[in-house]
Amino acid sequence: MANDTHPPPASPSIPIPTAGSSSSGVVSLSQAIHSINIKSFILFTLDMQANNFSKLKTLFLIILDHFNLQSHVTDLEPHHNDPDCVKENLTILMWIYTTISHELLNLVMKPSSTAYGIWTHLDSIFTGNKPSHAIYLKNKFHTLTQGNLSVVAYCCKLQTLANTLADCDQPISERALIHKLICGLSTWFSILKRMLPALPIFTTFMQARDYLTMDKASQASSDKLATESALVALGTSSNTAPPPTIRIN
Structure with a gap:
């Protein structure tokens, strides 16, 4: 009895560009x-x-x-x-x-x-002029503060300066980067700024950045909730009818 089973059709081969390929229709x-x-x-x-x-x-x-x-x-x-x-x-x-x-x-x-x-x-x-360039970058690194920058933007500036200093043969250690991050925080983090040095919870700069970002988001959410509650309370009090005025002739 003849075998009616047919093999599946072969998948079309797709030419992969490689160095030196010269087949028709293939770009090397x-x-x-x-x-x-x-x-x-x-x-x-x-x-x-x-x-x-x-x-x-x-x-x-x-x-x-x-x-x-x-x-x-x-x-x-x-x-x-x-x-x-x-x-x-x-x-x-x-x-x-x-x-x-x-x-x-x-x-x-x-x-x-x-x-x-x-x-x-x-x-x-x-x-090229690594020694003098490193002096300039170190001064910029140590004087950088958060100011009005977001946590992410502030961390990006610090990391960029650290990378450039590494190119000038003056690498910044992970611990020094975290220390500078904390020292340069804005007044928004004044309480956290005093607490963080005593809490050895960060092993990497990215962990510190993520913690501060989450703390900022949490504070912003709490402030928004407090503002909405105050507005609701203000609206409720303004809708309350004032007591009737009694006039005595």
Whole structure:
């Protein structure tokens, strides 16, 4: 008896772009990088005032490493005789120009530049003079206070300064970061500010930030409830009819 069982249809194979692929209809990885919008990966602009080179450098190197392109910013001459390599270098150069501020662009942009030349120039701007830059950053770190900033914004500023100091070979320990966080809190946290140093409950900066954020939200919720209760009480008293006035002739 013939076997009527038919094998399931084979799943269509989907070609995966890889370096060196040249099959019809398949775009190779080396070709695909030229159509990438770098701003879809890096959502901010490198700026001297923001001190965000550490963040950009980390993300940029991850992207370059993913596409096996790090040599373009680490080697002085990464095979510049190869036409494909020259094209890759120009693409990376455009990525760099796209992710920096106009001020930095005017400072570093030069004719016939390479990705390596512009990248090292940017690195020297932000980390070249490390000792003097570290003095400036340390002063900024130790004088920073929360003021009118939200807890999240204040913590972001502290973490950014700490990261930049680490780039200048002056790392801030986790405990020192938590201590500075507490010392710079606004008067809103005056009671909590006096209590926290005596409570060794934070092992990480993120734990401290989350605790303060929740405390702020809790206080805001309590204040809102108290305000609503006061308004209800005020409305009730205003709707109460006044006692009749007795006139004596």
